[in-house]
Amino acid sequence: MNQIIFGSIALSVIHALIPSHWLPFVTIGKAQGWGLGQILRTTLLAGAAHTLSTTIFGLLASFAGFQLAENQHIIAQRVVPLLLLVLGIWFIMQHLRGDEHRHIDEKIVKGKSYKQLVFSLVTVMFLSPCFEISAYFLSAGTMGWMSVATIIIIYNILTIAGMLVMVALANHGINRLKVHWLNHNEQLITGLTLCCLAIFNFFIEL
Numbered sequence: 001m002n003q004i005i006f007g008s009i010a011l012s013v014i015h016a017l018i019p020s021h022w023l024p025f026v027t028i029g030k031a032q033g034w035g036l037g038q039i040l041r042t043t044l045l046a047g048a049a050h051t052l053s054t055t056i057f058g059l060l061a062s063f064a065g066f067q068l069a070e071n072q073h074i075i076a077q078r079v080v081p082l083l084l085l086v087l088g089i090w091f092i093m094q095h096l097r098g099d100e101h102r103h104i105d106e107k108i109v110k111g112k113s114y115k116q117l118v119f120s121l122v123t124v125m126f127l128s129p130c131f132e133i134s135a136y137f138l139s140a141g142t143m144g145w146m147s148v149a150t151i152i153i154i155y156n157i158l159t160i161a162g163m164l165v166m167v168a169l170a171n172h173g174i175n176r177l178k179v180h181w182l183n184h185n186e187q188l189i190t191g192l193t194l195c196c197l198a199i200f201n202f203f204i205e206l
Contacts, residue, residue, distance in 0.1 A: 001147060003076065003204070004136050007084075007197050008154045011133050014193050015155075016162020018186040021047070025121070025163075026170045032117070036171050042118050043167045047160040050125035055152055057129050058137035062148045065141025072142040081202040083135035088194030095187040132194060 015021065022043065029039035068075060112120060133155055140147040 001143060001150075003201055004139055004143075004147065004151060005154065007201065008133060008136050008151050009158065010193065010197060011136070012155045012158035013162060014190060015130060015132065016159045017166060018190065020186060021050070021159075022163045022166040023170065025167055028117070028121075029171070032114070034114075036168065038114070039167055039171060040164055042121060043163055044160065045118060046121045046125040047163045048156075049122045050129065051156045051159050053126045053129040054131075054133065055156065057131065058134055058151070058155075059148070061134045061137040062141030062145075065138040066145075069142045069144075075142050076139050077202065080135045080139045081198040083138070084194045084198035084201065087132055087135070088191045088196075088198060091187045091191030091194065093191075095185065095191060132190065 025039055025043045025046065029042065034042075065075060133151070136151055137148065140151045
């Protein structure tokens, strides 16, 4: 269980820090003349929608894990590292191909009122779940629903809180917050993180 908790914390923090999850809210908010409160509320709603859809997908993975509970050790020590490694390689390949990991196209602001824009942002984020955490949902499912609930709490709280913190920091110094390198390499960072977690889960049993 400690492996799952550690991995979920690491992925949730990385997930929250990558610019595609928070920078659009700052740039859109600035362009629309929103105050920090409006930007944070929008980020909270959109972030909650994003983590909700990811959690729904994770619950499906957890249900599969629940059905395979008798193979818990194999899933934890073999299947989960393999899934993490495959996902990690996929993200690295996306980076090498030059594909951007983008949830929000900032062109959606055109001709929309505040409520329409918030609805659009929430919808877009809900329809673009992230699957990096799904391997840990699968593993947690083999241990029971309390373990699944733990992953849900960790993932949702850390992801949304991280997005809000980054938005607040960027809002106070968007020109001083150097995000270009991070924005350009976020898929590489995610991929390397997943590969490291795969190795950690394969060789270390906590």
